[in-house]
Amino acid sequence: MLSVAVLISGAGSNLRALLAATGDPDFPARVIVVGADRQADGFAHAEQFGIPTIMVPFREFETREHWGEELQRQLEVWNPDLVVLSGLMRLLPPAVVDAWAPHLINTHPAYLPEFPGAHGVRDALASGAAQTGASVIVVDNGIDTGPILAQERVPILPDDTEHSLHERIKPVERRLLIDVVRRIAVGDLDLTTYDHH
Structure with missing residues (x-):
């Protein structure tokens, strides 16, 4: 367990x-x-x-x-x-x-390496991109620069606000996070292969 x-x-x-x-x-x-x-x-x-x-x-x-x-x-x-x-x-x-690390993971509301940092949703909207996403990564000492474990695209709609876009990204983030934790737990995902030492 x-x-x-x-x-x-x-x-x-x-x-x-x-x-x-x-x-x-x-x-x-x-x-x-x-x-x-x-x-x-x-x-x-x-x-x-x-x-x-x-x-x-x-x-x-x-x-x-x-x-x-x-x-x-x-x-x-x-x-x-x-x-x-x-x-x-x-x-x-x-x-x-x-x-x-590498037994340290984080979710991010963008399709990394696009839009790293604290304002990933706002930055994606401001860029005029047609899509963004959600990612689960291994944390390293950079800003959202660690190895990507899972990610998925989320479209940006013409009338999206930062709030509405984030609300659509959140369920994807949650699903990816739960799946990554499950895969780590059953041994499908070996984090030691991402060791940065």
Whole structure:
């Protein structure tokens, strides 16, 4: 059984989908802890599913590195097989990435390498592109530059707003994430082949 830690900053809609999937006895992975860098709304999902939470408030640390050290200490207590970033709005310090990668994955609301960074949906709209997408990647020390594990195209409609486009991307992201976690758990996807060390 693959043990998974999920890190969030906000509402945790991907987290909720993952908790629902892993709550099925036949699903080969379990979320064992949910962490956040602030008091996140998504903790409510963890509570509902009876999953423990950890909070490492970013603002209480002098540097990103110090915050990362505490986050790393907390994660080591749980020792998950896989860490999923699910709307974590902080860049992990290199020491944390190096400790977990390639067993550290993230979703992104664009068809990478197109439109990396924090505003993938807005950037896709602004570019006038006919399509964007969703991706699941291994996290490395770049901005959305890690190896791509799964991705799928999502068309951009003429009357799309950033919100409407993002709402159509989210279900694709969730489905890809759940599928990638399942494939890792059953051994169809071997993350060690993506090791960046």
